[in-house]
Amino acid sequence: METSVKVKDVIVLGGTHGDEMSGVCLVRKWLNGSPLTAKTCEVIPYLSNVEAIKLCRRYKDCDLNRQFTEENLKSVLADTELSYEVKRAREMNEKFAEMNGSTFILDLHNTTSNSQVCLIVEELDGFSLHMCRYIQQAFPKGVCRIWILGGSVEYGDTRCMVKRGIAIEVGPQPQAVVRADIMDLQEKAVNLSLEFIDKYNQGVCFDSCQIEGYKTFIKIDFPRNSQGDIAGMIHQNLQDQDWKPLTRSSTVFRRFNGDDVTLGDVIDDVGVEESVYPMFVNEAAYYEKGIAFHLTNKVHMSLPALKLE
Numbered sequence: 001m002e003t004s005v006k007v008k009d010v011i012v013l014g015g016t017h018g019d020e021m022s023g024v025c026l027v028r029k030w031l032n033g034s035p036l037t038a039k040t041c042e043v044i045p046y047l048s049n050v051e052a053i054k055l056c057r058r059y060k061d062c063d064l065n066r067q068f069t070e071e072n073l074k075s076v077l078a079d080t081e082l083s084y085e086v087k088r089a090r091e092m093n094e095k096f097a098e099m100n101g102s103t104f105i106l107d108l109h110n111t112t113s114n115s116q117v118c119l120i121v122e123e124l125d126g127f128s129l130h131m132c133r134y135i136q137q138a139f140p141k142g143v144c145r146i147w148i149l150g151g152s153v154e155y156g157d158t159r160c161m162v163k164r165g166i167a168i169e170v171g172p173q174p175q176a177v178v179r180a181d182i183m184d185l186q187e188k189a190v191n192l193s194l195e196f197i198d199k200y201n202q203g204v205c206f207d208s209c210q211i212e213g214y215k216t217f218i219k220i221d222f223p224r225n226s227q228g229d230i231a232g233m234i235h236q237n238l239q240d241q242d243w244k245p246l247t248r249s250s251t252v253f254r255r256f257n258g259d260d261v262t263l264g265d266v267i268d269d270v271g272v273e274e275s276v277y278p279m280f281v282n283e284a285a286y287y288e289k290g291i292a293f294h295l296t297n298k299v300h301m302s303l304p305a306l307k308l309e
């Protein structure tokens with residue numbers, strides 16, 4: 001049996017990336033007259049990257065969702081020497097970093113890839129893994145998946161401020177655009193998260209169970225020429241095919257000269273019989289990060305039962 005403390009505050013972040021519009025629009029809606037509430041805790045909607053939202057861009061100076069590192073949060077540099085996003089991360093951390101483990105963070109994101117609902121969770125966060133399973137079960141099969149991050153990697157995302165939290169990533173949605181179907185999926189996932197927290201706070205025991213998730217083992221860049229410019233694009237066979245199994249012989253890129261590139265051409269360590277699962281396929285924000293898609297393995301995890309301490 002795993003126990004955890006009561007959740008007292010839920011911070012619901014929109015606009016951590018300023019051009020991911022369903023989070024921005026939902027948070028604005030909750031702040032302006034249609035409050036988001038739960039029965040057993042305080043719910044605090046909050047716009048993260050205010051300057052980037054104004055610009056309708058992912059960020060102003062640098063990616064806010066990489067700045068919540070220990071180094072930045074403890075930095076002794078004067079504010080004038082810091083980029084907007086580092087200052088903002090410090091400001092948010094002062095406001096939300098918890099003393100006693102009772103704060104939960106829900107961070108709302110969108111992707112241009114055909115991810116559907118993708119719940120992002122750390123593998124050591126048993127509470128949030130149970131929450132992900134609860135959310136997943138309320139969606140039709142194949143709509144909601146769980147992406148599990150390795151426990152030790154320092155990523156500097158918003159969830160670093162607290163002990164428990166998830167990101168709800170929903171796509172496909174172009175940057176700076178809001179789509180009704182995507183916003184509905186996002187809102188449904190938020191409501192289910194709050195429902196889970198209420199049940200947990202009321203003492204409901206969540207039984208031990210198995211969950212299926214995906215873990216990234218490598219990020220694949222585009223083919224590039226000698227100047228470093230992209231020399232090909234996602235193959236039409238792979239476009240929009242997030243989470244569909246690939247093997248060594250699957251075509252993944254088409255060079256601009258027309259040549260097909262298979263997965264086996266770009267990576268050695270996928271076995272001949274093995275299936276791997278792509279995600280974040282053609283995510284617009286990842287071109288500058290040198291990522292065309294993530295390759296994941298399907299994993300199964302056993303969760304012990306969960307109950308309020």
Ligand SMILES: CC(=O)N[C@@H](CC(=O)O)C(=O)O
Pocket residue numbers: 017065109110111112120157167169283285
């Ligand atoms: C497309 C996108 O922005 N994805 C998020 C994933 C996360 O929240 O960890 C990011 O790269 O920060």
Ligand SMILES: [Zn+2]
Pocket residue numbers: 016017020108109110
């Ligand atoms: Zn994002």
